[in-house]
Amino acid sequence: MANQKLDGLDKQILKLIAADARIPFLEVARACDVSGAAIHQRIQKLTNMGVLNGSQFIIEPEKLGYETCAFIGLNLKNPEDFDTVVAELKQIPEVTECHYTTGNFDMFIKIYAQNNHHLLTIIHDKLQPLGLSSSQTLISFHSAFERQLPIMEMMDMDD
Template identity: 75%
Template sequence: MAHHNLDLLDKKILRLIAGDARIPFLEVARSCNVSGAAIHQRIQKLTNLGILKGSQFIVDPEKVGYETCAYIGLYLQNPAKFDDVVEELKKIPEVVECHYTTGGFDMFIKIYARNNHHLLNIIHDQLQPLGLSRSETVISFNAAINRQIPISELPVDDEYDEAEEGDDAEVVTE
């Protein structure tokens, strides 16, 4: 995977928008002491590099009736069928994450179900037919930590100078 170094302006922008995805770009520009156009350019650059993957509203699964969160380790009868199994998992809306892993599991998935009975039905009716030799399920009672990677810990490519000539971070004068 490509690693991209970020300057201080990129990190500050990421910190602000990661804290509140609905923050107006003009407010980000004021906080960074640069023009709104510079923020738009930086956001576009971060998106094009794949650092930003869009913005979204987070739905609380429990509030809409999905009370059971489970992590399931999958053991495939035929591990060569990874890609086929992933395509089938994409068709199960309750599967919200799928990871290839090291260790004993061939895959590890995160799933939300309305309750334990619904979870059992998903495992029996939708997962087992995918060619599993077996699975191991762990039910989560509650997420104690759920956060994004800390932006302040990211490496800095070069210290940006707001007044540096040729920088796309125009200084805002009021």
């Protein structure tokens, strides 16, 4: 799956839609000097290859009252329970990411809470019953930046 072979048109399309997912396909077509149908076909190809995975609006958690963002490293009493714990974590709406990791933790999650008290309630009532041997919580004061991977720069290395 790694090292998908993409041509220059694919890379140009990816750069444009990564910058603005709402850009009209006809505008992409004009910028790439191809037909709208060609863009539709390429988008479908990139989706089928797994290079593109949907599109979405980004919701700002703070605007909805979720003022606390935390990263929590989890260690399980029984590491063979990974699949069960992941399924349970998916049922907790405040958990927005879950990663299997190396190092000091079995997995690492990102969570949003309304405030520190809400975070404590989630940890105590929803996470601890999952069979944790330990956890470590890091509260984020503010995200300095978030971004997409640089399409052209990264992928030019494969040419």
